[in-house]
Amino acid sequence: MKNDNDLKTLWNKGGSNEVPDVKELFKKAGNMRKAARIRLIVQSLVLLMSTGIMLVVGLNINNRQLTTTIGAWLMIMAMVIYLVVSNQLLPMLFKSDAGMSNKEFLNQLIRIKRKNEFLDRVLVHIYFGLLIIGMLLYLLQFLRDQSVLKAIFCSVIFICLAVAWYYSKNRESKKMQSMMNQTIKHLQAVNEQLRDGN
Amino acid sequence: MVFEDIYKAYWNKVYRICMGFVNNHDLAKDLTQDTFLSIWQQLPKFRHEAAIGTWIFRIATNNCLRQITVINRMPRAEMPEHLLDHIEPDREPQVRFLYKCIGELPETDRLIISLELEDVKQADIAKIIGLSPTNIRVKVHRIKEKLAQKFENYEE
Numbered sequence: 001m002k003n004d005n006d007l008k009t010l011w012n013k014g015g016s017n018e019v020p021d022v023k024e025l026f027k028k029a030g031n032m033r034k035a036a037r038i039r040l041i042v043q044s045l046v047l048l049m050s051t052g053i054m055l056v057v058g059l060n061i062n063n064r065q066l067t068t069t070i071g072a073w074l075m076i077m078a079m080v081i082y083l084v085v086s087n088q089l090l091p092m093l094f095k096s097d098a099g100m101s102n103k104e105f106l107n108q109l110i111r112i113k114r115k116n117e118f119l120d121r122v123l124v125h126i127y128f129g130l131l132i133i134g135m136l137l138y139l140l141q142f143l144r145d146q147s148v149l150k151a152i153f154c155s156v157i158f159i160c161l162a163v164a165w166y167y168s169k170n171r172e173s174k175k176m177q178s179m180m181n182q183t184i185k186h187l188q189a190v191n192e193q194l195r196d197g198n
Numbered sequence: 199m200v201f202e203d204i205y206k207a208y209w210n211k212v213y214r215i216c217m218g219f220v221n222n223h224d225l226a227k228d229l230t231q232d233t234f235l236s237i238w239q240q241l242p243k244f245r246h247e248a249a250i251g252t253w254i255f256r257i258a259t260n261n262c263l264r265q266i267t268v269i270n271r272m273p274r275a276e277m278p279e280h281l282l283d284h285i286e287p288d289r290e291p292q293v294r295f296l297y298k299c300i301g302e303l304p305e306t307d308r309l310i311i312s313l314e315l316e317d318v319k320q321a322d323i324a325k326i327i328g329l330s331p332t333n334i335r336v337k338v339h340r341i342k343e344k345l346a347q348k349f350e351n352y353e354e
Contacts, residue, residue, distance in 0.1 A: 007345065010296045011315040014217055014289070015210035016227065022205050029235050102309065103328025105260040109267065183267050190266065193306040194329060 047079050054138075061141070071138030078130035085123055106191045110184060117180045128165040135161065199250060201238055208251075209234070211316055212258045218312035219262040221301030229265060233258045252322045259309045259326055266305070299348045303341065310334060311341045 058064070058072035100108065139154050209230065216229040236257050244253060300308055306327065313323045320338065324331040 004342070007296065007342070008315055008317070010290075010293050011214065011218075011312075013293045014214050014297055016213050016217075016223070018227075019206075019209045020227070020231065022202055025205075025231060025234055025238065028231065029238060099256075100260065101256070101326060101328030102259050102263060102306065106263060109264065113267065186266055190263065190305045193304050194327065 044083070047083055051076050051079050058138070065141045067137045068141045071134045071136065071140070074130050074134030075138065076134075078127050078134060081130070082123065082127045086119060103191070103194045106187060106194070110187045110191065113180060113184045113187065117177070117184065120177060120180065125165075128161065132158070132161050132165070201241055204237065204241075204250070204254070205234060208254050212254065215255065215258050215309070215312045215316060216262055217297055218300045218315075219305070219308050220265065221297050225265075229261055230258075233261045236261065248325070249322070251318070252326060255313060255316070255318060255322075256326045259313070262309060263305070295349075295352055296345070299345055303344070307337065307341050310337050311345070314338050314341075 054072050054075055058068060061068060135157065139157075142150050143154060212233050213226055213230045216226040216233070217223070220226050220229065233254075237254060240257070244250070248256075300311055303311065310323060310327060313326065314320070318326070320334050321331050323338075324334045327334065329337075
């Protein structure tokens, strides 16, 4: 039978001889920060630019019809809802975990994963729904003169949106969804291990 | 304390805790690196309210728990072969067996016993894990009994 000291001796032999150079760590830190910053900036810029373009174009149309205005506002609403809900995750993601016990940290992980799951399952469809209806109403005014070129242009836009929506609902996405549910279940099971008396 | 000194003093301690959690050399090394990245980022905010060791182990154990989300993202069958149970080859069989036994425990028990074997006081383990000291004492006792039992069977 192993006593306490035997276990500790064996445990201490489990260290690694290959301690990596600290410079490697600094290099990794630099790359990670750069990638995260670029991703955030690009995502926000694309959505802000799209909103800006729609506002400028929408407001400068002569004889603007009610459908165009409603369409523009629906699309802007879709983007604002998406930005607001997804950005609610950011403070959670950036909150320091140094002061948290494992129990608090697990609870936070579960909250983040649930929010992520909601973003993937519900919000993405609200976003595409509003965007497509908005786009349809927005483009109605342009399609009134029955120009072939405009019809082709509008069809391309709708095909792109439909493909993006389909992609968000396809099998790969369902697989991701089921993995996310599994992760939440796993985290809850670990959290359950920390109930007093277990 | 300067970061480089912390790195030298704690690298192996953090690595062993990660190894106790994942029982895989490459994954444990990556987890250790991630832990030190967090330590480096958060060191300016460290207010000496807890001992530096407790603070470091708290980050390390939280990082191990975060690993659960990664494991679920990549099912075992899809993992690259070099990531499956890769243990440094020059380990004594008994050392390998100990880490294997710890790796088979429930997640929080792995962390509790790893901290105990790392000579962290039980009062500090309680703060790191978020349970009462009494609960930790009971759990440590039970885990040690389980390990002793496994070693008895192993040596027979």
